[in-house]
Amino acid sequence: MALAFTKMHGLGNDFVVLDGTRRAITLDAASARAIADRHFGIGCDQILIVDPPRSPEADFGYRILNADGSESGQCGNGARCFARYVREQGLTDKRRIVVDIRDGQMVLEQLDGAEHRYRVALGVPVFExxxxxxxxxxxxxxxxxxxxxxxxxxxxxxxxxxxxxxxxxxxxxxxxxxxxxxxxxxxxxxxxxxxxxxxxxxxxxxxxxxxxxxxxxxxxxxxxxxxxxxxxxxxxxxxxxxxxxxxxxxxxxxxxxxxxxEPVFLSGPAERVFDGKLVSSEVRA
CATH class of the missing domain: 3.10.310.10 (Diaminopimelate Epimerase; Chain A, domain 1)
Known part of the structure; x- marks a missing residue:
């Protein structure tokens, strides 16, 4: 199969970003590991999947898979890349978007006067x-x-x-x-x-x-x-x-x-490295 992707990074924390809004994407752990492999796949720390929203107030869903195939509940560097990706892919023209994550929602915002810098509301820290x-x-x-x-x-x-x-x-x-x-x-x-x-x-x-x-x-x-x-x-x-x-x-x-x-806010850059299509018998989407 051919799987279109964009390689991005936030301060060197690198990602493979996939669009699940036009085509549903379900990756098993083995497929995620194959994509993340830096020798036999694309190579990344995490895979980010843009999904349709699950709640009416959200613009998108946001799924995160670690390099070992496990699911993550949060990725602030990835969220900034997510925000740039959906704008550059023509999925939205909003500067401020709301995304559904595994355990709630996040707000992603492009900073004024900074084309590729974003501010992410990560939620309220939990101490118990x-x-x-x-x-x-x-x-x-x-x-x-x-x-x-x-x-x-x-x-x-x-x-x-x-x-x-x-x-x-x-x-x-x-x-x-x-x-x-x-x-x-x-x-x-x-x-x-x-x-x-x-x-x-x-x-x-x-x-x-x-x-x-x-x-x-x-x-x-x-x-x-x-x-x-x-x-x-x-x-x-x-x-x-x-x-x-x-x-x-x-x-x-x-x-x-x-x-x-109070929520904690993270600000920083989001960089696009390249676009491509992955063709691999090891990836089952």
Whole structure:
């Protein structure tokens, strides 16, 4: 079969975007892995599918598949690419759109005076352990696990913004043990739905550096919901201001959060790399 796609990225967090509004697309896990494979497929961190809306107030549905074929509930970098894609494909001419995601809705908006920069409302952060989910803990500002990759103790903050996130504060992200602690925490029994693991270095009250090990994808050049989670955790702990620049390996994003009960906003670029058609016996749409 021939499957039309667009390759896009947000700060190096790369995506294959598919239009499910003109033709219904159902990818099984094996097909998603085949598309995401960087040697035998197109290669990407996530696959984004534009669907018809499920609710009357939405413009589109938004589905996200990780490189391992699992489904994700949120992708902020992908959402910006989604917003650019639907405009360039002629699916809408709106600068502000509402999309149905797995667990609710998101608002995507093209920024004034910035052709390829977008602002995404990611929703209200969730802190209750049962809702993250984080097993075996009562709600606290910080948590500690003592059985991670042979370490004596790992301290972290935890919250959910569409996806579960564990945030570890480090003195220097360049020397952070992402390759060991990332996968160990991602699949730790304390996180029954796995977890995205962020390693954050506070540079100033309005500036952090961040690396993220994403569930289902490994370490990526950028993670939008991870950037938001790191800033929210820092603001909640009193270390950061309401507006923070986040430097990721792939570039800079900006996060705004007014506090508990308020949505968190992520701003940054969305880039289109190329269009193509995938022909593969391994892909079953």
């Amino acid at each position: 352990p049962a809702d993250i989910p984080l097993a075996g803990f009562e709600r606290a500002a910080d948590y500690c696990l003592t059985d991670v990759a042979g370490r004596q103790a790992v301290d972290f903050a935890a919250l959910a913004i569409g996806n579960p996130h564990a945030i570890i504060q480090v003195p220097d992200i360049d020397s952070a043990d992402v390759a060991v602690l990332g996968p160990a925490l991602e699949s730790h029994p304390a996180f029954p739905e796995r977890v995205n693991v962020g390693f954050v270095q506070v540079v100033a009250r309005d500036h952090v550096r961040l690396r993220v090990f994403e569930r289902g994808a490994g370490e990526t050049l950028a993670c939008g919901s991870g950037a938001a989670a790191a800033v929210v955790a820092g603001i909640d702990a009193g270390r950061l201001d309401p507006h923070v620049a986040v430097d990721l390996p792939g570039g800079r994003a900006e996060v705004d959060w007014a506090g508990h009960g």
